[in-house]
């Protein structure tokens with residue numbers, strides 16, 4: 046069973062590698078801005094679904110282009126394939142405020158002040174999307190390269206969202222400035238990395254640690270198993 050991790054997150058790559066999962070990587074770029082008053086649940090579910098749709102669109106384009114040019118697609122999809130997408134956010138105790146990657150120090154320090162000396166949650170949603178391309182006998186997709194045909198079809202998909210409570214120590218302005226200048230906050234939800242320097246800010250967590258880092262490993266492996274069982278039912 047081929048697995049594509051559609052993520053540019055080095056942490057997600059490391060975690061899936063640590064679990065000895067064979068996978069290929071592709072990056073997708075989507076607009077991650079939350080809608081006005083969008084709930085954390087709606088936002089995170091929309092993010093993983095949008096990332097999956099973007100990955101499928103990219104793969105379809107690749108398949109159609111390679112068929113037209115008689116080239117081998119970069120990501121060959123000759124049998125059902127699982128596409129994994131994920132999104133990680135912080136959520137404040139109000140249950141409504143979503144903490145995403147910081148735009149600048151002002152944004153980061155505002156989030157950190159809201160998390161200082163208190164407990165917030167980190168949510169990671171993961172979506173597994175089982176796709177397949179129907180190949181004809183000569184190994185080309187029987188959908189031809191008609192611009193309107195999309196070689197990939199979605200056979201099954203499932204989303205999970207895991208939540209972990211994280212408690213911070215009281216944070217001073219000097220601590221926040223020092224952390225910002227480390228460069229670590231810039232590409233992380235809530236502007237911190239529990240696996241990095243921000244470990245010193247955490248008194249305790251309640252829930253999955255890997256979920257905070259960006260991929261709840263046990264839950265993701267169970268999701269992959271469910272997708273593989275479904276593929277067996279599909280007779281892959």
Ligand SMILES: Cc1cn([C@H]2C[C@H](O)[C@@H](COP(=O)(O)OP(=O)(O)OP(=O)(O)O)O2)c(=O)[nH]c1=O
Nearest residue numbers: 052053054132133233234237238239257258259
């Ligand atoms: C809270 C927390 C987040 N993070 C990271 C995990 C994610 O990479 C990032 C959240 O941003 P995401 O948008 O979920 O992921 P990403 O932009 O890094 O990658 P992609 O969208 O391509 O999948 O924050 C940590 O590394 N440590 C932490 O403690």
